[in-house]
Amino acid sequence: MLKINNISYKYHSDHWIFDSIQLNVNPGEVVGIYGPSGVGKSTFAKVIAGYLKPDRGSIIVNGKVSPQIGRNPVQLIGQHPEKAINPHWRMKQVLAESGEYSDGFLSELGISKEWMHRFPSQLSGGELQRFCLARAIAPETSYLIADEMTTMLDAITQAQIWQTVLLLVERRQLGMLVISHELPLLKQISNRILNFEELARAI
Amino acid sequence: MENISIPNKKNKIPLLEVKQLSLSFPQYKKGFEESYIQVIRDFELTIYPGEIVAVVGSSGSGKSLLADSILGILPENAAINGTLLFKGVALTKNRQEQLRGKAISLIPQSVKALDPLMKTGRQVQGIIRDKKDKKRIQEEAFLKLGLAPGTGDKYPHELSGGMARRVLIASAMVSEAQLIIADEPTPGLDELAWEETLSNLKQLSEGNRGIMFITHDIQAALKIADKIAVFYAGETLEIANKEDFSGKGEVLRHPYTKALWLALPENDFKVLKGNQPESEDVFPGCVFEPRCPIATGLCKTNKPDSTMINNGITRCFYA
Ligand SMILES: Nc1ncnc2c1ncn2[C@@H]1O[C@H](COP(=O)(O)OP(=O)(O)OP(=O)(O)O)[C@@H](O)[C@H]1O
Numbered sequence: 001m002l003k004i005n006n007i008s009y010k011y012h013s014d015h016w017i018f019d020s021i022q023l024n025v026n027p028g029e030v031v032g033i034y035g036p037s038g039v040g041k042s043t044f045a046k047v048i049a050g051y052l053k054p055d056r057g058s059i060i061v062n063g064k065v066s067p068q069i070g071r072n073p074v075q076l077i078g079q080h081p082e083k084a085i086n087p088h089w090r091m092k093q094v095l096a097e098s099g100e101y102s103d104g105f106l107s108e109l110g111i112s113k114e115w116m117h118r119f120p121s122q123l124s125g126g127e128l129q130r131f132c133l134a135r136a137i138a139p140e141t142s143y144l145i146a147d148e149m150t151t152m153l154d155a156i157t158q159a160q161i162w163q164t165v166l167l168l169v170e171r172r173q174l175g176m177l178v179i180s181h182e183l184p185l186l187k188q189i190s191n192r193i194l195n196f197e198e199l200a201r202a203i
Numbered sequence: 204m205e206n207i208s209i210p211n212k213k214n215k216i217p218l219l220e221v222k223q224l225s226l227s228f229p230q231y232k233k234g235f236e237e238s239y240i241q242v243i244r245d246f247e248l249t250i251y252p253g254e255i256v257a258v259v260g261s262s263g264s265g266k267s268l269l270a271d272s273i274l275g276i277l278p279e280n281a282a283i284n285g286t287l288l289f290k291g292v293a294l295t296k297n298r299q300e301q302l303r304g305k306a307i308s309l310i311p312q313s314v315k316a317l318d319p320l321m322k323t324g325r326q327v328q329g330i331i332r333d334k335k336d337k338k339r340i341q342e343e344a345f346l347k348l349g350l351a352p353g354t355g356d357k358y359p360h361e362l363s364g365g366m367a368r369r370v371l372i373a374s375a376m377v378s379e380a381q382l383i384i385a386d387e388p389t390p391g392l393d394e395l396a397w398e399e400t401l402s403n404l405k406q407l408s409e410g411n412r413g414i415m416f417i418t419h420d421i422q423a424a425l426k427i428a429d430k431i432a433v434f435y436a437g438e439t440l441e442i443a444n445k446e447d448f449s450g451k452g453e454v455l456r457h458p459y460t461k462a463l464w465l466a467l468p469e470n471d472f473k474v475l476k477g478n479q480p481e482s483e484d485v486f487p488g489c490v491f492e493p494r495c496p497i498a499t500g501l502c503k504t505n506k507p508d509s510t511m512i513n514n515g516i517t518r519c520f521y522a
């Protein structure tokens with residue numbers, strides 16, 4: 001289980017972005033989170049994925065305090081894949097850096113062999129986002145946080161990517177937090193949906 | 204190919220006419236032999252004054268390159284062919300240069316396009332031709348877009364994303380632009396900002412400006428556009444009216460447009476298998492054939508031409 005224990009975070013000393021958030025995510029569960037711009041959803045995502053350290057509270061992943069040394073079992077995927085990938089590397093190298101991938105897994109994610117020799121600038125947003133997914137879904141990964149993951153994508157590509165992700169969630173019993181402004185999308189994919197403002201206010 | 208225009212607009216001169224536009228990039232393969240990959244094929248689009256035409260396309264369909272083609276800011280190595288007319292006169296490279304940022308202007312995808320070192324009011328005033336009245340014109344535009352008095356004295360970093368976006372729209376509003384290209388102005392916005400941005404774009408179209416609204420968001424297109432051009436693998440597959448998007452998409456003409464409509468989470472969230480063809484792939488037949496649920500042998504070998512059906516345009520043998 002991913003246990004988020006009363007975490008609080010502030011960038012500056014005088015203003016809490018959020019205070020005492022408490023939330024549990026079970027393996028195989030998809031939790032949708034929505035809320036207006038600027039309320040701290042992405043900050044929350046970064047804290048849970050270990051990019052930012054909470055000022056109070058703790059994150060427990062499968063019984064251990066997070067983050068541990070080594071690859072984080074909690075992985076974050078954002079809205080801008082182009083920012084997450086080294087622009088000077090060919091895609092083959094981008095993938096090689098984070099592990100070995102079977103052809104089957106890559107084609108399941110809709111990654112064409114053609115793309116391996118390209119630089120990130122020669123791929124579209126949807127194409128790049130599939131690489132980010134491949135990198136995030138390593139064998140050690142047990143929780144995935146998607147922060148506006150498919151916002152940049154057309155409806156068909158979005159539906160395709162979510163179909164694949166939901167299949168992997170099911171098969172590997174991944175737990176997921178999905179942050180999106182699109183309620184209709186959250187209704188399609190989530191087991192439960194939370195309003196971030198209420199989540200941050202509760203207790 | 205016939206020049207097909209929407210009948211009720213026949214007597215007006217279009218602001219922008221694009222016919223049989225194609226765009227390719229050289230690609231060096233093994234053996235240093237030069238070959239080309241085509242990223243836009245046979246594109247056509249007409250925009251009349253006062254009209255918002257959405258270009259809805261998948262990611263990687265070449266939408267941004269399309270905007271660059273019209274503005275004349277393609278990379279050096281791009282090879283472009285076809286007809287581009289602005290108010291009935293050919294858009295040559297020279298003319299593009301003269302009109303760019305003036306009669307034809309871009310609302311860029313990123314708010315990073317604002318100058319970080321200059322107050323927003325001054326930035327917008329810099330675009331206004333009437334130098335005597337520029338402060339008043341700028342302030343009026345800000346007011347019209349719901350920017351509080353005093354916003355003009357702020358630097359871009361002091362504004363939220365939504366406010367910065369409105370400053371970009373104000374720039375287009377005060378310019379002498381007749382044709383405005385808005386490139387993906389809505390992704391990542393929350394519902395309120397999304398609604399606002401769209402109504403701001405609608406305001407821009409008043410006063411006989413034409414707007415080419417590039418987006419992957421069908422709902423955004425339906426909200427403000429008069430016509431919707433569906434772009435796939437560098438081709439226009441359909442030009443539909445917004446009323447055509449309803450129910451299970453029965454009225455839509457092209458199988459791809461139907462699939463796009465049904466893939467929306469508000470509808471069936473239905474997945475269409477396969478990927479958009481690679482730019483390198485050359486098709487003797489219909490570009491959608493590899494994924495089309497109703498394709499026949501004919502579609503494999505022959506390219507469907509654009510035809511007018513039910514006050515819209517499509518490229519499908521079986522529409
Ligand atoms: N300079 C280039 N050289 C070769 N191929 C390119 C170049 N620029 C773009 N492409 C190809 O053209 C296709 C269209 O690119 P473009 O970035 O215009 O797509 P887009 O529709 O704007 O995508 P998105 O919605 O993700 O921004 C891409 O699939 C890419 O492979």
Ligand code: SF4
Nearest residue numbers: 489492495502519520
């Ligand atoms: S022409 Fe054929 S393959 Fe192309 S969309 Fe129509 S039915 Fe499908």
Ligand SMILES: [Mg+2]
Nearest residue numbers: 266267268387
């Ligand atoms: Mg683009």
